[in-house]
Amino acid sequence: MSIRTVPDWLQHQAATRPNHLAIDDGRRQVSFEELDAEARRYQAGLSAQGIVAGDRVALVARPQVASLAFIHAVIRHQAILVPLDPNLTEADFRTRIGDSLPKLVVSDGSARASVPDAIGLDDVAQDSPRVLFSEPLNLDRVAVLVYTSGTTGTPKAAQIRVGNFFWSALFGGLHMGIQTDDCWLFVMPLFHVSGLSIIFRSVIHGSSIRIRVPFSPTVTRDTLRTGNITLTSWVPTMLFRLLEEGLGPNDAPSLRMILLGGAPASPDLVAQSRTRGLPVVPTYGLTETCSQVVTGLIGEGNEMPGSSGRPIFPTQIRIVDGSGREVPSGQPGEILISGPTVFAGYWQNPDATAQALTTDGWLRTHDLGWMSPQGWLTVIDRLGDLIIRGGENISPTEIENAVLGFPDIEDVAVVGIPDPEWGEVVAAVVVSSTPIRPQILTNFLQMRLARYKIPTVYFQVDALPRTPSGKIQRRRVRDQIESHVWGPLTD
Numbered sequence: 001m002s003i004r005t006v007p008d009w010l011q012h013q014a015a016t017r018p019n020h021l022a023i024d025d026g027r028r029q030v031s032f033e034e035l036d037a038e039a040r041r042y043q044a045g046l047s048a049q050g051i052v053a054g055d056r057v058a059l060v061a062r063p064q065v066a067s068l069a070f071i072h073a074v075i076r077h078q079a080i081l082v083p084l085d086p087n088l089t090e091a092d093f094r095t096r097i098g099d100s101l102p103k104l105v106v107s108d109g110s111a112r113a114s115v116p117d118a119i120g121l122d123d124v125a126q127d128s129p130r131v132l133f134s135e136p137l138n139l140d141r142v143a144v145l146v147y148t149s150g151t152t153g154t155p156k157a158a159q160i161r162v163g164n165f166f167w168s169a170l171f172g173g174l175h176m177g178i179q180t181d182d183c184w185l186f187v188m189p190l191f192h193v194s195g196l197s198i199i200f201r202s203v204i205h206g207s208s209i210r211i212r213v214p215f216s217p218t219v220t221r222d223t224l225r226t227g228n229i230t231l232t233s234w235v236p237t238m239l240f241r242l243l244e245e246g247l248g249p250n251d252a253p254s255l256r257m258i259l260l261g262g263a264p265a266s267p268d269l270v271a272q273s274r275t276r277g278l279p280v281v282p283t284y285g286l287t288e289t290c291s292q293v294v295t296g297l298i299g300e301g302n303e304m305p306g307s308s309g310r311p312i313f314p315t316q317i318r319i320v321d322g323s324g325r326e327v328p329s330g331q332p333g334e335i336l337i338s339g340p341t342v343f344a345g346y347w348q349n350p351d352a353t354a355q356a357l358t359t360d361g362w363l364r365t366h367d368l369g370w371m372s373p374q375g376w377l378t379v380i381d382r383l384g385d386l387i388i389r390g391g392e393n394i395s396p397t398e399i400e401n402a403v404l405g406f407p408d409i410e411d412v413a414v415v416g417i418p419d420p421e422w423g424e425v426v427a428a429v430v431v432s433s434t435p436i437r438p439q440i441l442t443n444f445l446q447m448r449l450a451r452y453k454i455p456t457v458y459f460q461v462d463a464l465p466r467t468p469s470g471k472i473q474r475r476r477v478r479d480q481i482e483s484h485v486w487g488p489l490t491d
Contacts, residue, residue, distance in 0.1 A: 003139065004138065004139055004140060005136035005137060005138050005139060006136060006137050006139065006166060007134075007136055007137070008076060008134035008135070008136070008137055009137070009166075009200070009203050009204050010032070010035065010036050010039060010072050010076070010203050011036055011134050013032040013036075013203055013206050014032045014033045014035070014036035014037075016206070017032050017206050018031060018032060018033035019031050019032075019033065020032055020206065020208070021183075021208040022034070022035040022202075022203070022208060022209070023035060023065050023068055023208070023209050023210075023211065024208070024209070024210045024211065024227075025063065025064045025065050025210075025211040026210075026211065026212060027064070027065075028064075028065045030065050030069075032203075032206075035065070035068070035069055035072070038065070038066070038069035038125070039069045039070075039072040039073040039076060040073070040128055041069075041073075041125040041126055041127060041128055042069055042070045042072075042073035042074075042124055042125050043073040043076055043077050043128070044125075044126040044127070044128030045073075045123075045124035045125050045126045046073060046074065046077045046079065046104070046124070047077070048126055049103075049104050049124070050103070051077060051079050051103060051104055052078075052079075053077070053078035053079065054078070054079070054080065055079045055080065055102075055103040055104070056079070056080045056081075056082050056100050056101060056102040056103060056145065057074050057079045057080065057081055057082065057102055057103065057104045057105075057106065058082040058083075058084055058096075058097060058100065058102040058104070058105040058106065058118075059071070059074075059081060059082065059083050059084065059106050059107075059121075059190070060083075060084045060085075060086050060093075060105070060106070060107040060108070060110070060111045060115050060118065061083075061086070061106070061107065061108040061110060061121060061190060062086060062108060062110045062190070062213060063186060063188075063189070063190050063195065063211045063213050064108070064211065066108065066121055066122070067108060067121065067190060068199055068209075070106065070121060070124065071083075071190070071196075071199060072203070075137070075143050075162065076134055076135075076137075078135070078138070078141065080142055080143065080144065080145060081143065081144045081145070082096070082100045082102050082144070082145045082157070083144065083146065083190050083191040083196070084096055084097075084115075084147070084191055085147075085189065085191045086110040086111040086112060087111075087112055088111070088112075088113065089113050090113040090114050090115075090116070093111075093113065093114075093115050093116060094116055096147060096155075096157075097116055097117075099157060099347070099348070100145055100157060100347065104119070105117050105118040105119070106118060106119055106120070106121050106124055107119070107120065107121065108120070108121040108122075109121075137162050137166075138162060139161065139162050139163030139166055140161060140162075140163060141161060141162050142159045142160070142161055142162075142344055143160060143161060143162045143164075143165065144159075144160045144165075144196060145157040145158070145159060145160075145347050146158045146160055146191070146192070146193050146196070146287050147191070148287050148288075156346045156347070156349055156352055157346060157347035157348075157349075158193075158287045158288050158343045158346060158347075159343055159344040159345055159346065159347055160193065160196075160287075160290055160343055160344070161343070161344050163340060164290040164340070164341050164342070164343060164344075165196070165197065165200040165201075165204075165290060166200075166204065167290075167339075167340035167341055168197055168201070168290045168291055168341045169197070169200060169201040169204040169205065170204070171312050171313055171314065171315070171340075171341075172201065172291075172292070172295070172312055173201070173204075173205055174312075174313060175295055175297070175312045175313065176231075176257060176281075176295065176297070177256075178205050178207075179207075179230060179256075180206075181228070181230065182205065182207035182208070182230045182231055183207060183208040183209070183210060183227065183228050183229055183230050183231070183254075184198050184201075184202055184207060184208065184209045184210070184229070184230075184231050184232060184233075185210055185212065185220065185223055185224065185227065185229040185231070185232035186198055186209045186210060186211045186212070186213070186232075187212055187213055187215045187220060187232070187233075187234065187238065188213075188233060189213075192262075192287075193285075193287045193290060193291050194233055194261065194262060194285075194291050194292075197290060197291040198233060207231075210223060210227050210229065215238055217238075217241045217242050217244070217245040217247075218245065220238075220242060221242065221245055221247055221251050224247075224251050224252040224255060225251050225252070225253075228254045229252065229254055229255055230254050230255060230256050230257070231255075231256065231257050231259070232255070232257075232258055232259070233258075233259040233260075233261065234258060234259070234260055234262075235260075235261070235262035235263055235470030236260060236262075236263055236264070236265040236266065236269055236470060237263075237411070237466070237470050238470075239258070239260060239265075239269060239273060239280065240269060240410070240411075243269075243272060243273065243276070247276070247278065248276050248277060248278070249276065249277035249278065252278070255278075255279060256279055256298075257279050257281055257298065258273075258278060258279055258280045258281060259281055259283050259292065259295065260280050260281060260282050260283060261282070261283035261284065261285060261291075261292055262470040262471065263466075263470040263471045263472070264379065264381075264397045264400075265282055266400070266401045266404050267305055267306040267401065268401065268404065268405055269404070270282060271305075279298050281295060281296045281297065281298060281309065282295075282296050282307070282308045282309055283295045283296070283308060283309060284308035284309070284377060284379050286337075286363075286365060287343075288342065288343045288356065288363055288365075289315075289337055289339075289341050289342055289343070289363065290341040290343065291341075292312070293311060293312055293315045293317075293337055293339065293341060294308045294309045294310065294311050294312065294315075294317070294377045295308075295309045295310070295312055296308065296309030296310070297309070297310075303376065304372050304374070304376035304378060306378055307372070307376040307377055307378045308377050308378065308379055309376065309377065310375050310376060310377070311339075311375070311377065314339055314340070315337060315338070315339035315341065316337070316338045316339060317335060317336065317337055317338075317371065317377060318335075318336040318338075318362070319331070319332070319333040319334070319335060319336075319369065319370060319371050320333050320334050320336055321333050321334075322334075329370075329371055329372060329373045330370055330371075330372065330373070331370060332368055332369065332370045332380055333368070333369075333370070334364065334365065334366065334367065334368060334383060335365045335367045335368070335369045335377070335379070336358070336362045336363065336364060336365065337362065337363045337365060338361060338362045338363070342357075342361065342362075342363045343363075345357060366382060366383045366384060367379055367380075367381070367382055367383065368380040368381050368382070368383050368386065368395075380395050380397065380398075381395040381396060381397045381398075385415075385474055386416075387414075387415070387416030387424050387426055388416070388423055388424055389416070389419075389422045389423065389424050389425060389426065389452055390422045390423065390452070391423075392452055394416070394426060394452070394453050396413075396414035396415060396416075396474070397414075398449075398453070399414045399426065399428065399445075399449060399453055399454075399455065400412045400413070400414050400428075402445055402448045402449050403428055403430065403441070403445065403455075405444075405448070406436075406441055406444050406445075408432045408433065408434045408436075409430050409431070409432050409436070410431045410432055410433070411430070411431035411463075411464050412428055412429065412430045412431065412464075413428070413429045413464050413472045413474065413477045414426060414427070414428050414429075414455065415427055415429075415474050415477050415478045415481070416478075417457075417478060417481055417482065418482075419456075425456040425457070426453065426454065426455045426456055427455055427456065427457045427458070427459065427481055428455040428457075428458050428459070429458075429459040429460075429461055429464065429477055429480075429481070429486065430458060430459070430460050430461075431460070431461060431462065431463060431464060432460060435460070436458065436460050436489060437489075437491050438457075438458045438489045438490070438491055439491045441458065442454055442455075457488045457489075458488065458489040459481065459486040459487070459488055459489060460489055461486055464477065465477060465480075
């Protein structure tokens, strides 16, 4: 027997836990019953706009009660949500709107540039009599088009099914546990799959969300102290800033898990956090897998240092060589993923879909990693980010983790730049509030890295280009270096 539909999850929570807190956005607090009523008003507005099943509806908004209610309305109406980053330029908006061709574009006014043909979020909702029953949610239906971060080129729209969100919530809950008083601290954007996953997971589980955006270490710390927060999802940069803020276990009395993902995390950062008593759990996932597919757990005695955890049941992972043959445990190769959270392919891009999905449905991640005999996955790097110096493969992440151990360095990006002798050499771009002397940093790294991995040239900048999910935009870093926007450091 296969499950093809499930009852409307928001309506279920409105009926079974009507008075339970659904969302607190710092300005408004609504119960599940109130959230359901607001979603119905937005659904009535979608009908008035002529939206029917399968139509795309673009949303440019910050996380708040209204925008989350609108998201639930779009899913309930069987339309396809296209969440867009409010920080896009007008040209970027036009590119994505031209690609997804939404029938309706809705904005809450938070965009920093003009959004073509947008109507206001507040103008969509309409009064509507309460409907006792909603159509079941079809798990096979595409629910959201999520534009990938674009670290390696033009962003593509990943088609995420209703079932991808449902199974991610269900199996993630089995792995991490579900408690009746769970409350998420929400600091992620709406246009990223990690934020969307929390929105749907909270309704499926019946847990609460406290939205505190934009991210602020001080506000986050205060909310952890007073908001009964049990769960949160951060990128490494957020955790780093909170540690600088002095975050400790006394600041988070209810917190049982910090999911750390979006970008590779330094083992030292994880170790430092756990030394302070913070329940940090590394994760690994992609837009194309509807957020994390590998997660650790606090207190597992055989945890592999530096790993991202074990696959969430029933996700399967294979490590393969360049010919697609599976390699033995402990050997590196490309990570392939199979399971019910794998996406439906890229929107109107069959060539990219064929490159991403094998004929039997395995996702080619283009990430390099290895699996221990005990089933722990260690992610090494993006295959396209590997630096090839004189025939030697070098992982930028390994070097970045070593550089972050140097005093006063707050952030770093390592890339390969062209060299006539070696093909590529290693360049490190560091962020620090104090001047960095290259020779002293090189001496430090000589104790931690093989000689051929030590950067040949260093740059110091105020900030690194990162995607909203926290990934370093290495393409932009290389462009800045090769365009001589940044000058190299000298002793």
